[in-house]
Each structure stands twice: as C-alpha cells, then as structure tokens.
Amino acid sequence: MSMRTAVVTGASAGIGEATARALASAGFHVVLGARRLNRLRQLAEELSGTAHELDVTDVESVASFVDQVPECHLLVNNAGGARGLERVEEADEENWHWMWQTNVLGTLRVTKALLPKLIASGEGHVITVTSIAGHEVYDGGAGYTSAKHAQAALHQTLRSEHLGDPLRLTEIVPGMVETDFSLNRFDGDAERAERVYQGLQPLTASDVAEVIAFAATRPAHVNLDRIVLQPTAQYNGSRILRR
Numbered sequence: 001m002s003m004r005t006a007v008v009t010g011a012s013a014g015i016g017e018a019t020a021r022a023l024a025s026a027g028f029h030v031v032l033g034a035r036r037l038n039r040l041r042q043l044a045e046e047l048s049g050t051a052h053e054l055d056v057t058d059v060e061s062v063a064s065f066v067d068q069v070p071e072c073h074l075l076v077n078n079a080g081g082a083r084g085l086e087r088v089e090e091a092d093e094e095n096w097h098w099m100w101q102t103n104v105l106g107t108l109r110v111t112k113a114l115l116p117k118l119i120a121s122g123e124g125h126v127i128t129v130t131s132i133a134g135h136e137v138y139d140g141g142a143g144y145t146s147a148k149h150a151q152a153a154l155h156q157t158l159r160s161e162h163l164g165d166p167l168r169l170t171e172i173v174p175g176m177v178e179t180d181f182s183l184n185r186f187d188g189d190a191e192r193a194e195r196v197y198q199g200l201q202p203l204t205a206s207d208v209a210e211v212i213a214f215a216a217t218r219p220a221h222v223n224l225d226r227i228v229l230q231p232t233a234q235y236n237g238s239r240i241l242r243r
C-alpha cells in the first residue's frame, strides 16, 4: 500500500510540530502548513515530508495550499491559539477577530477545501485540536472560549453530516500544554507566560501528538469521537492544583 498523506496545519511549532513528527513515525507522508516557511522546510526535510506556506486566515493562501496537495487521507486542524485575557467589559475586538479568524474560520476554510480529497481517499479522517476551552468558560477567556466552542460545534456538525461517508472525525481536547501558546497569548511577555505553568507538570506537545497519532492509526471502522487529556494536576480550566 502506498503511504497515506496527512496534512497538519500550524506545523511550525508546538503541538502541530510534534504531531508532524508522530505521524511521520507512524508511516504518513506529512504535508506541513503554517506561515513560518523556514521552520516548516527544516522539519519537512527531517521528516521527508512536504512544506507549503499557509495562512488559514487568508482565503487565497488556503486555496493555493490545497492546490498543492494532490491527495489527503488525514487532516489535522491544529493552527490556532489565544490572544489576551481581558474580561468581556474590556474585550479587545482585534484579539477576538484574530481568535475567530484563526481557530474557527481557519478550520472551516481548510476543512471545506480538503473535504473532497479526504472523501475521495476512501478512508478520510479529520482531527481537530479544540481545547477544554471549547467545552467550558473561564473569566477573561470569552474570546478564546467562544472561538473554541464554535470550532468544536463546527467539528461535531461534520461528524453528523458525514455519517455513512468514508470520513472519520476526532476532536482532541487538551488542557494545559507547555508550548508557545501562552507567550503568544500574552504578546511575548515571557514572565507572564511562564507563570501559567508554574507549580505543576503541564502536558508536553508530544503527549498530545501521541494521542493524535493513536486516533489516526485505529482501523477505518473505529471512530474516536472526542478525547480529553489534561495534566494530572488540572481538573478544568479554573481548578488547577499548584505546589
């Protein structure tokens, strides 16, 4: 059998980069997309994969990315993140716009464009990295939690709309993972970002990537619908035990 192709969005760092490594180890040909092409190229070379520039907020960029992917068995919707932590009364619309464009519309655009190829593969699979923020709310988090709720709703709708098609759908729901996520959320404030992970052992990007690769390598009749994984010291978005 020829190699199956996996597209990973946001593969230049964090969970996406670790997922690209895990899927390449599991035997996939990985096609990597993100804005930082130099990082992607290095990773693609290491994994014998392919790198293409992708900005999920840009319709033309998505179209040109998808044109360069001749076939696709697995799509990992990973590109995304958070900006800011303001209460609703102080909401920054630019932050909200970024989060909705990237997490929600980005997932919609890439998924919509790749669906015909995923179904044509005869064993398509869409794995979407949402968050526990897609299933609960916390103070200061409305921009991110609302975007992740919308992304989760989009993903779950596809699961129902494609019953009977050769298309599996898996939602990955991580708690706290130590990546550049908080650094980006707090606009490069490293001290503030570091405090997020103080006093507990967070998940690593590869902890999440291993779960994604597990879901991707089940037999075609097994659909892992939703997998929640958190650090042992985390109960939910608000209740975390720090020592």
Ligand code: NAP
Pocket (backbone or CB within 6 Å): 009, 010, 011, 012, 013, 014, 015, 016, 033, 034, 035, 036, 037, 054, 055, 056, 057, 078, 079, 080, 081, 082, 102, 103, 129, 130, 131, 132, 173, 174, 175, 176, 177, 178, 179, 180, 181, 182, 184, 205
């Ligand atoms: P990260 O280290 O900040 O990585 C984010 C990735 O998304 C980067 O590769 C970035 O690449 C890419 N990206 C951002 N905007 C993009 C755009 N417009 N077009 C294409 N790619 C874009 O964060 P991470 O923790 O790995 O986050 C990955 C996913 O996991 C996100 O959806 C996040 O919401 C979710 N998540 C994270 C955590 C956590 O605690 N870390 C928990 C739950 C869920 P470029 O900058 O090169 O484009």
